[in-house]
Amino acid sequence: MRILLTTTSYQDTPGDHHALLAAQGYEVHRERGPLPESRMLELAGEFDAFLCGDDEITRAVLEKSLPRLRVISKYGIGLDKIDVAACTEKKMPVLFTPGVNHTTVAEHTFCLLLALVRNLVDSANSVRNGQWKRVTGHEIWNKSIGIVGLGRIGQEVAKRAAAFGMNIHAMDLPQYWPKAFADIHGITQHEEIETMLPHIDVLSLHANLSESTRNLINAERLKLAKPELLVVNTSRAELVHMPDMIAALDAGKVGGYATDVLDVEPPPADHPLLKHPKALITPHIGSRTYESVPRQAMRATLNLVNYLKGEKDVIQANKW
Numbered sequence: 460m461r462i463l464l465t466t467t468s469y470q471d472t473p474g475d476h477h478a479l480l481a482a483q484g485y486e487v488h489r490e491r492g493p494l495p496e497s498r499m500l501e502l503a504g505e506f507d508a509f510l511c512g513d514d515e516i517t518r519a520v521l522e523k524s525l526p527r528l529r530v531i532s533k534y535g536i537g538l539d540k541i542d543v544a545a546c547t548e549k550k551m552p553v554l555f556t557p558g559v560n561h562t563t564v565a566e567h568t569f570c571l572l573l574a575l576v577r578n579l580v581d582s583a584n585s586v587r588n589g590q591w592k593r594v595t596g597h598e599i600w601n602k603s604i605g606i607v608g609l610g611r612i613g614q615e616v617a618k619r620a621a622a623f624g625m626n627i628h629a630m631d632l633p634q635y636w637p638k639a640f641a642d643i644h645g646i647t648q649h650e651e652i653e654t655m656l657p658h659i660d661v662l663s664l665h666a667n668l669s670e671s672t673r674n675l676i677n678a679e680r681l682k683l684a685k686p687e688l689l690v691v692n693t694s695r696a697e698l699v700h701m702p703d704m705i706a707a708l709d710a711g712k713v714g715g716y717a718t719d720v721l722d723v724e725p726p727p728a729d730h731p732l733l734k735h736p737k738a739l740i741t742p743h744i745g746s747r748t749y750e751s752v753p754r755q756a757m758r759a760t761l762n763l764v765n766y767l768k769g770e771k772d773v774i775q776a777n778k779w
Contacts, residue, residue, distance in 0.1 A: 460485045460767065463502060465492030466512035466534040466756075468746075474753030476760045480510075483764055493540070493724065496520060508532065510763055511541075513724075518545040525549065532763035534755055535746070536560070538776055539668040539695065547777045554762035555776045558611060559754040560746035565615030567745040568663055568693045569623075571717035572599065575689060575739050600624040605659035607652060607675070608666035608694070609637055616663055617644055628655050656683040661691065668695040678703040687714030693745040696720040701732070708737045719745040 462485045469476065470489060480487065488506070490498070493513035503523035509516065509531045516531065521542060531541065533555040546553050574580055577596035585592040603626040606613045613629065614637065620627050621644050629641065630649040641648060649655040652675065656662070662684070666672045676690065677700040690713055692699060701722055707713040716732070717739040723730065724743055732738045746755065762773045 460508070461506050462487045462508050462510055462763070463490065463506040464488065464510045465490045465494055465514050466510065466759075467491055468512070468752050469510070469534050469756045469759070472747075472749060472752040472756070474756055476753060476756035479757065479760050479764065483767075503528075508763055508767065510534065510759060513537065513540045516541045516546075518542045521545050521549060521551060525551075530554065530763065530766050532759050532766070533776075534759040537668065537695065539697075543777050547779050550779055552766060552773075553776045554759070554766060554773050556755050556758040556762070557774065559758055560751045561611035561615050563748050563751035564612045564665075564693050564745045565619055567719060567741070568612075568616050568665075568691055569619050571691050571693070571719065571739060571741065572661060572663070572689070575691070575715045575717045580739060599661070601626070602660040603628060603658055604661040604663060605629065605649075605652075605655045606646075607631075607662070607664050607698075609641070609646070610635070610665065612693075613663075613665040614640055616665065617646060621645075625661075628659055630655050652680060653683055656680060656688075657685065659688070660685060661689045664690070664692045664694045664698050666694055666698060668697050673697050674700040676700065676704065678706065681707050681712055684712070686712065688712070689715045690717070692716070692718040692720055694720065696722040705731050705735070708735055713737070715739065719743055 464487050496515040496517050499514055499516060499520040500523060503520050504527060507527060507529050512534050531551060531553045533553060536555055536557050538555060541553055543553055576599055578594040582594055601624055604620045606616055606629040609629045609631045617627050627644060628647045628649060630652050633650060636648060675698045704716055708716060715737045719741045720743055726733060765772045
């Protein structure tokens with residue numbers, strides 16, 4: 460049995476997942492992902508299973524991988540880099556790991572937000588460089604936050620926002636709205652982002668990437684927001700139309716953009732956001748902790764091992 464392992468978080472972080480994978484006797488080929496379609500096409504057809512991260516598993520990759528490939532086990536919950544429709548058509552199971560990193564990502568969301576409003580990075584760097592530059596920041600107490608996507612992560616963000624004394628608005632599809640949770644935490648419901656933007660000081664993104672959410676934050680919608688809106692993105696870069704975000708930062712319509720995700724990772728040296736004075740970027744580490752990684756990795760490994768053994772304890776994203 461030959462396995463392609465690409466997720467770097469899995470490989471770099473100690474935990475019992477390594478022993479579990481090694482105990483199966485598989486031949487494991489390791490790559491440093493996320494891999495583009497071109498590299499996946501080079502590798503396709505040589506493996507019985509993928510244990511992957513955000514690698515581009517397109518229809519072309521899938522078709523070249525067949526008939527040998529038996530299963531795709533995703534480390535994480537985002538499936539936008541996998542052509543799930545093609546996998547379903549070909550009856551290729553796509554396994555994933557929901558419910559393992561929601562607290563971790565919520566903590567990182569507030570890490571970014573607090574660093575942004577208190578100018579933390581610039582202030583700390585100035586002291587390290589021998590300066591004593593005291594920049595005045597802002598509080599988040601009594602400010603209003605708008606959460607796009609009130610799933611597991613969004614709910615954890617809401618709990619933390621309540622603890623900081625923030626007023627909470629949230630947007631989600633009516634069929635997914637967690638009414639009991641929202642009522643307990645006093646969350647104002649919105650079905651469209653257009654009705655939420657005029658009321659909030661902070662926008663926090665926690666939606667899955669789909670054709671309906673791609674470029675959700677764009678110039679037309681930002682016109683509806685309060686001046687100096689702060690945007691935090693620990694979801695997917697493609698939720699934000701980058702040229703419009705750059706223009707809004709330059710014009711002062713957006714007061715700051717803190718993000719853990721970029722449209723190209725790692726970014727090219729000339730990426731326009733990298734040196735923008737109103738941007739704060741971390742290298743996709745929102746779920747990368749010594750607690751969260753082993754949880755995700757163990758679930759991804761159990762999914763893989765159990766499926767290949769014909770056992771039922773797997774979490775599958777697609778059905779047919």
